Amino acid sequence: MSKEPGRVVLAAEDIVKTYRSGERRIDVLRGVDLAIREGESVSIRGESGSGKTTLLNILAGLERADAGRLFWQGEQVSGRSLNHLAVRRRGFIGMVFQAYYLVPELNALDNVILAGRIAGKNTRLLRERARALLARVGLAERVDHLPSRLSGGECQRVAIARALINEPPLILADEPTGNLDERTAEDVIDLLLGLCRETRTALVLVTHNAEHARRTSRQCRLHLGRLEA
Amino acid sequence: MPWPLQIAFRQLFPAGKRLPFFTFVAVVGVMLGVAVLIVVLSVMNGFGNQIRRMVVDTQGHVRVDTGGIIYHYNELREKVLAIEGVKAVAPFAQGMVMIQHANRPGFPVIQGIDPRHEAEVVPMERFLKSGALEDLDDDSILLSSGLAADLGARVGSEVEVYSPLVLEKLKRDEIFLPQRMRVVGIFETGWNQIDTNSAICTLRTMQDLYALGKGVHALKVRLQDGVDIDEAVARIQQQLGFPYRATSWLDSNRDFLFVLQLEKNMLMFLLLFIILVASFSITNSLLTTVVRKTREIGLFAALGARTGQVALCFCAQGLFIGVLGTLFGFALAALALHFRNDVIHAFARLTHSEAALLRFYQFANLPAEYSAHDLTVIAVATVIISTLAGVLPAWRAARMRPSEALRSE
Known part of the structure; x- marks a missing residue:
């Protein structure tokens, strides 16, 4: 947790999202407001189907809100094209997913580097930084291993290293421990929170786990389409 | 990457x-x-x-003619030989005749050649299946393999050759006797069009058969290796001028x-x-x-x-x-x-x-x-x-x- 409040890195105002299923209308988000400051960690809990992942996707610019405004580092990005958001996201947001989403054909090192290469960074420098990050997450000896030869916990560590390779000011983590056993989940959360604290990276953690949520600097709950503190 | x-x-x-x-x-x-x-x-x-290659080997690279009879072909040959890129030149006369052997008639295209120069343009020795080119004289003939088979003739057979002049002589009520010629060789070029119905005799015999006097119909020209054929044809045409026509084998066989x-x-x-x-x-x-x-x-x-x-x-x-x-x-x-x-x-x-x-x-x-x-x-x-x-x-x-x-x- 940051000792002094930093700049707002991400702000969402009155975000609305509705899905239609035939004649049925499902109001997933009914005016969500959220501001994330530099170095801050925020957890979002909620029942299954409450719209946590939808909110995270909207915050990441992977999905459009039906209404509301989204600001990344003060720049309003709602209404921008998905391609513009993709380019803008490269150095701004690191993402960690429940199912890791590592490229099965690339080894751990190349998976970490991939995010940097997409951001157009120098491969040699990326390689050095990726090795350091993998060492930091405890995988120094496994850089050449393919995801198929890594355990679930190890895969998630690689995914965390990948999220940090571009030194983004914000990490969005969507149930990063959802596929892990209790012990491994603890290790991964320790690592994620520790790394974010070290690098003053803001974190939005979507989780079902109340213990994990309590360890963040701010806890929110998504209920009936609204975010409650 | x-x-x-x-x-x-x-x-x-x-x-x-x-x-x-x-x-x-x-x-x-x-x-x-x-x-x-x-x-x-x-x-x-x-x-x-x-x-x-077969077409070039049987026709030469370039044909020089006037559309009629060329009488001073030796001077013309020397003139063409002096043109840059020309390797060899051979005069020839060509027409249709009727050949008969053992009551079997054939109507081949016959070409009269000068054996001394022909070999420099057309590799006749290579095409001969039997017989010898040096045996070809004014009383002998070479038959293509297909024609020989149709006539039932082989080396040593005697064939009768009737030229179109027979019609002129018949009109004048003159007695006409066919020319008897000995088959001294059977040739095969690999080109069906030639191999089914062709014959070769000496230039003098052809001049007699077609009453050409000392004339020929055209010259076959072989070019040196690597010479651009279109440029060579243009050079020959420019040097010879009217009434001569230089035609490349590419133009002569354009359709084919x-x-x-x-x-x-x-x-x-x-x-x-x-x-x-x-x-x-x-x-x-x-x-x-x-x-x-x-x-x-x-x-x-x-x-x-x-x-x-x-x-x-x-x-x-x-x-x-x-x-x-x-x-x-x-x-x-x-x-x-x-x-x-x-x-x-x-x-x-x-x-x-x-x-x-x-x-x-x-x-x-x-x-x-x-x-x-x-x-x-x-x-x-x-x-x-x-x-x-x-x-x-x-x-x-x-x-x-x-x-x-x-x-x-």
């Missing part, structure tokens, strides 16, 4: 894993198409060039050569469909890959990839398959063409058809020649078609909404 190409390459050739079946089948499909194209077109080139080229182009066009079919299998497999890799496509977007870069991942797979298929296709074709004669001989021995090959196709060895132009067209067309095969899957991948792709099961 840009990251979309690296991803494309790794998806086709994953490190530390077996070659995926899709990659194997796709590359083999393109390879077979390319190999068949190269083998067929190279054999077509071989046959085409063999025929072209056009058909030959058309046949080759049609074959190339039809065989390209093999690659087109292979490209559909690439498209099909890549579409499956897009479905299989939906989450990765979502991941690339989440990491900040533009839609064009995502599309490139799949388009590049088509490109790599095309390039590899082309390279392996070239290698397979080179191998097949290298051992073509062994394969044909083995096949002929197996089916007892060696004699038939020689008789009907006039070859014991399959001619084949590579053409840089053909190889370039095949390579470029294959790579383009294969790359285009990746366009549809790439388009589908690029159109995916990142959030939906990430959620896909």
Whole structure:
């Protein structure tokens, strides 16, 4: 947790999202407001189907809100094209997913580097930084291993290293421990929170786990389409 | 290597894993198409060039005539010989006659040649199946193999030759006796048109048969190796001027050569469909890959990839398959063409058809020649078609909404 409040890195105002299923209308988000400051960690809990992942996707610019405004580092990005958001996201947001989403054909090192290469960074420098990050997450000896030869916990560590390779000011983590056993989940959360604290990276953690949520600097709950503190 | 190409390459050739079946089948499909194209077109080139060489060997590179009779042909010959690029010149006269042997008539085209000069332009010795060119005198004749067979004549037979002058003599109520000539050789050029119905006699005999006096109909010209034929024809025409006409063998046989080229182009066009079919299998497999890799496509977007870069991942797979298929296709074709004669001989021995090959196709060895132009067209067309095969899957991948792709099961 940051000792002094930093700049707002991400702000969402009155975000609305509705899905239609035939004649049925499902109001997933009914005016969500959220501001994330530099170095801050925020957890979002909620029942299954409450719209946590939808909110995270909207915050990441992977999905459009039906209404509301989204600001990344003060720049309003709602209404921008998905391609513009993709380019803008490269150095701004690191993402960690429940199912890791590592490229099965690339080894751990190349998976970490991939995010940097997409951001157009120098491969040699990326390689050095990726090795350091993998060492930091405890995988120094496994850089050449393919995801198929890594355990679930190890895969998630690689995914965390990948999220940090571009030194983004914000990490969005969507149930990063959802596929892990209790012990491994603890290790991964320790690592994620520790790394974010070290690098003053803001974190939005979507989780079902109340213990994990309590360890963040701010806890929110998504209920009936609204975010409650 | 840009990251979309690296991803494309790794998806086709994953490190530390077996070659995926899709990659194997796709590359083999393109390879077979390319190999068949190269083998067929190279054999077509071989046959085409063999025929072209045959035409030049029987007609010379250039024909010089006036449309009538040339009387001072020796001076003309010397003049043509002095022109740059000309190697040899032979005068000749040509017309139709009736030849009879054992009550069997034939109506061949007969050519009167000067044996001294003819051998410098036309390799007659090579065409002779029996007999000898030096035996040819004013009372003898050479018959093409087909004509000899039709007449039932062979070396040593006596044939009667009637020229069209018989009609003139009959009109004047003159007695006409055919010229009796001894067959001193049977020739075969390999060109059916000539081999079925031709005869050769001396220039003096032809001058008698056609009442040409000391004249000839035209000169055959052989050029030195490597001389540009169109430039040589232009030089000859410029030096000789009117009323002489210099015509290259390319112009004289334009229709035939056009058909030959058309046949080759049609074959190339039809065989390209093999690659087109292979490209559909690439498209099909890549579409499956897009479905299989939906989450990765979502991941690339989440990491900040533009839609064009995502599309490139799949388009590049088509490109790599095309390039590899082309390279392996070239290698397979080179191998097949290298051992073509062994394969044909083995096949002929197996089916007892060696004699038939020689008789009907006039070859014991399959001619084949590579053409840089053909190889370039095949390579470029294959790579383009294969790359285009990746366009549809790439388009589908690029159109995916990142959030939906990430959620896909």
